[in-house]
Amino acid sequence: MPEQQSTPFSADGPTGIWADFRSDTVTRATPAMRRAMAEASVGDDVYGEDPTVNALQERIAALTGKEAALFCTSGTQSNLAGILSHCQRGDEFLTGRNNHVMVNEVGGAAALGGAVPWPLEIDEQGCFTPDDVRAAVKEPDQHHPVTRLLSLENTVNGHVQSVDQIADLIAAAREHDLAVHLDGARLFNAAVAEGVGIDAYCADTDTVSLCLSKGLGAPVGTVLAGDQDSISRAFRIRKMLGGGMRQSGHLAAAGLHALDHHVDRLVEDHDRAGRIADGLRSIDGMEAVHATNMVWATPPADHHDGLVAHLEAAGILMCFWKPTLRIVTHLDVDDGHADLLVDTVGEFLGRT
Ligand SMILES: Cc1ncc(COP(=O)(O)O)c(C=O)c1O
Known part of the structure; x- marks a missing residue:
């Protein structure tokens, strides 16, 4: 069996998924890129x-x-x-x-x-x-x-x-x-x-x-x-x-x-990962290390499984590699997705 997490994808992209932070490989070609490919x-x-x-x-x-x-x-x-x-x-x-x-x-x-x-x-x-x-x-x-x-x-x-x-x-x-x-x-x-x-x-x-x-x-x-x-x-x-x-x-x-x-804009991905790490660090109990377009976040051990379930239910994907979460920024996520991620983690840990 492949080890990838199963996700409900349709032909046009993920359904029920709001933000996919698993990897920078999940991006879909932009309309301009598709035109360049076709021509x-x-x-x-x-x-x-x-x-x-x-x-x-x-x-x-x-x-x-x-x-x-x-x-x-x-x-x-x-x-x-x-x-x-x-x-x-x-x-x-x-x-x-x-x-x-x-x-x-x-x-x-x-x-x-x-x-x-x-x-x-x-x-x-x-x-x-x-x-x-x-x-x-x-x-x-x-x-x-x-x-x-x-x-x-x-x-x-x-x-x-x-x-x-x-x-x-x-x-x-x-x-x-x-x-x-x-x-x-x-x-x-x-x-x-x-x-x-x-x-x-x-x-x-x-x-x-x-x-x-x-x-x-x-x-x-x-x-x-x-x-x-x-x-x-x-x-x-x-x-x-x-x-x-x-x-x-x-x-x-x-x-x-x-x-x-898409080379010069990589700085946006790095900044956005920094924004996520800052946001996560401001939540009680969360640790986060930021490195270029990746964030390695560690929730309190006894909340890991609950947090994963909460994020999945909210349509937010990342690599749930216990005890750590890997969050990767890329072309297909923006500041809105970043803030949704941080708010969703904060909401869960705030009420546990
Ligand atoms: C550091 C590194 N090298 C090589 C590869 C392999 O690339 P591909 O998935 O295109 O085979 C990856 C894939 O994620 C990677 O992260």
């Missing part, structure tokens, strides 16, 4: 003939300061193609214990590519240190896998790592000739929060994966960017994974539209 010039991308896919790939290559880029179906496919472009069977990659490639991608790098993940311990913000990286690299020894790659993530659960933090981690990896992949599913959130260009984060990586279907609001798609050799290898792996698409320019058009219209 896109397309060709067969397996033949390299889709002008809109080519334009998106060139755009992301330029934005990241990389030689090439590859349009993938999802963040999972893009991370897998990126990791396997660096690792052979039996090679090891280092990554954070709770990073998405470690725990949420079905073990694909190990199952399909024979690459062995080595989890690094993390702090409360999901970070590990350059010394953690150095200490995890295996000595050359017939018993060990060859440590080949460091796989980073930014943001991690909404938490931003600065450009300097990422540069220090990469420097530690380079001391041991490791390749570096960055899962940037929400790297635009990090860049906007830090007030830097996305290229500042990508400069020293070999490959970087950027999702268009999270905060940027496209219905599908992730782009892997890197040097030409890495992307050429990833291109073959994507094909092996069934990711060679045909007139995918219709999808790429959504990504181009998102880059034009």
Whole structure:
């Protein structure tokens, strides 16, 4: 059985749901995005003939300061193609214990590519240190896998790592000739929060994966960017994974539209998450941590189940991960939804 919560959706969207804060992946394409998708010039991308896919790939290559880029179906496919472009069977990659490639991608790098993940311990913000990286690299020894790659993530659960933090981690990896992949599913959130260009984060990586279907609001798609050799290898792996698409320019058009219209506005999502966290903290017994477009809220333990039932009955969705609630802001929620959430929590805890 899928683990997603079952919700009463109709073809036009959720019914009986007032505000969906489960993830920034739940957005629906805006009317302008749908027009851009419908009107896109397309060709067969397996033949390299889709002008809109080519334009998106060139755009992301330029934005990241990389030689090439590859349009993938999802963040999972893009991370897998990126990791396997660096690792052979039996090679090891280092990554954070709770990073998405470690725990949420079905073990694909190990199952399909024979690459062995080595989890690094993390702090409360999901970070590990350059010394953690150095200490995890295996000595050359017939018993060990060859440590080949460091796989980073930014943001991690909404938490931003600065450009300097990422540069220090990469420097530690380079001391041991490791390749570096960055899962940037929400790297635009990090860049906007830090007030830097996305290229500042990508400069020293070999490959970087950027999702268009999270905060940027496209219905599908992730782009892997890197040097030409890495992307050429990833291109073959994507094909092996069934990711060679045909007139995918219709999808790429959504990504181009998102880059034009939905990057600068991420600051609104961050501010709105801050508004929710402030509101929740003002309610007796509620704790809330704000990180970019996410809020991690902890109600009093004995009220958790009752609060979840109350929110669901009110049509407000979030990830109810006991003891914590994850609330994510995105294109399809506004200040009215944010205030409704805070008022509904306050109303429940005020009367318990
Ligand atoms: C940090 C991170 N990386 C990768 C992914 C995978 O993206 P997708 O769902 O498109 O496969 C996600 C999805 O939520 C994510 O949060």
